Amino acid sequence: MEQEFWQARWRENRTGFHEAAPNSLLTRHFPALGLTAGQSVFVPLCGKALDLDWLCAQGLRVTGVEFNEGAVGEVFARQGLTPEITRAQGLIRYQAGDLTLFAGDFFAVAAAHLGAVGAVYDRAALVAVKPEERAEYAAHLNRITGTAKQLLIAFSYDQSLMDGPPFSVPGQAVEALYRDTHTVTLAEERAADGRIGKLCNAQEQAWLLTPLT
Ligand SMILES: C[S@@+](CC[C@H](N)C(=O)[O-])C[C@H]1O[C@@H](n2cnc3c(N)ncnc32)[C@H](O)[C@@H]1O
Known part of the structure; x- marks a missing residue:
């Protein structure tokens, strides 16, 4: 999705995807990944989700990437953190304590930006x-x-019934994307709330992806 599309949504405050509390599928199912304090979780396309704060509160090292620099700054501000801001190969790196957020394009993130990653939260x-x-x-x-x-x-x-985003990603699509690298398990499925629930009777699904050995 083009960067300008998302920047316009942030500018115009059309951020209905932002939730007022950590997602309960996160709080219920993240423990199944078995991460311990000090390990690292990567959050792609992180917005300013309160999920980031919840992950930080678990004692994890949290790294995210988000196009919108204002959203990145807001996460640090609400946690009372003053980030060190540096340039990192096409990205702007905000870092304080165990929280690192890159402002810029996900596709510009390299393995070297992240170091060892214990788990991904998408x-x-x-x-x-x-x-x-x-x-x-x-x-x-x-x-x-x-x-x-x-x-x-x-x-x-x-x-x-609706144009994305968010696009529908049914189970077959998740399987097709990840079956060569992971075992794909449906942990929970529930009726989605908000606009997508009302308009399209959407289901919200939590998938656990375990790397094939
Ligand atoms: C649907 S929102 C979800 C945000 C967040 N995960 C949440 O749960 O609130 C998608 C976010 O991804 C960002 N985004 C889209 N494409 C991106 C890309 N290629 N690189 C970085 N951020 C991107 C948008 O600016 C937007 O904030």
Whole structure:
């Protein structure tokens, strides 16, 4: 999805994807990944999600990437942190304590930016990517995280009822993207709330992705 599309949404405050509390599928299913304090979680297309704060509160090292620099700054401000801001090969790196957020393009993130990644948390990231760019997204994510385990939260609905984003990413699509690298397990499925729930009767699904050995 083009950068200008997303920057316009942030400018115009059309950020209905932003939730007022950490996603309960995160708080229920992230523990199944078995990360311990001090390990690192990567959050692609992170927005200013309160999920970041919840992950920090688990004692994890949290790294994210987000196009919108204002959103990145807001996460540090609400945590009362003053970030060190540096340039990092096409990205702007905000860092304080165990929280590092890159302002810039996910596809510009390299493995060296992240270091060792214990797990990936994808909420409303894969579903934000145009369907024709999904395979590239998943391959890049695996490349830069060493094919880490993952909690993926996605929507599934009849795509003819609404234009994305968020796009519908049904189970077959999750399988097709990740079956060569991970075991894909549906942890929970529930009716989505908000506009997508009302308009399209969408389901919100939490997937656990375990790397194949
Ligand atoms: C649907 S929102 C989800 C945000 C967040 N994960 C959440 O749950 O609130 C998608 C976010 O990804 C960002 N984004 C889209 N494409 C991106 C890219 N290629 N690189 C970095 N950020 C991107 C957008 O600016 C937007 O904030």
